[in-house]
Amino acid sequence: MNALEARIGGNGHQPERPSWDCLSCRQxxxxxxxxxxxxxxxxxxxxxxxxxxxxxxxAAVIEMPEPAPDDLFQRFVAWTR
Ligand SMILES: [Zn+2]
Incomplete structure (x- = not known):
């Protein structure tokens, strides 16, 4: 586990790599x-x-050829605004 991943989850909802699906609920x-x-x-x-x-x-853009980077931006970053 690297420094990035150390802050992910804690409630079991962590990404599986490289699919980036949740390990717990599969979303x-x-x-x-x-x-x-x-x-x-x-x-x-x-x-x-x-x-x-x-x-x-x-990291996700590198590991996932699909979907498009713009879609990944919406998924990863846009909700934080
Ligand atoms: Zn989850």
């Missing part, structure tokens, strides 16, 4: 419970959350 990660957990972890620090999700987005 595309970040699933709703994972988003709640991330929101709690970062609290009012929406910029920190956005930067963290941006870093994960870069």
């Amino acid at each position: 595309p990660w970040p699933c709703p419970p994972a988003r709640v957990k991330l929101g709690e972890t970062y609290g009012p620090d929406r910029i920190g959350l956005g930067m963290y999700m941006g870093a994960l987005l870069l």
Whole structure:
């Protein structure tokens, strides 16, 4: 587990790599419970959350040829705004 992944989950809703599906509920990660957990972890620090999700987005784009990067941006980063 690297520094990025150390902050993911804690409630079991963690991404399986390289599919990026949730290990717990099998939805595309970040699933709703994972988003709640991330929101709690970062609290009012929406910029920190956005930067963290941006870093994960870069990893996901490399590991997943599909879907398109723009769709992945919506999935990983847009919800943090
Ligand atoms: Zn989940």
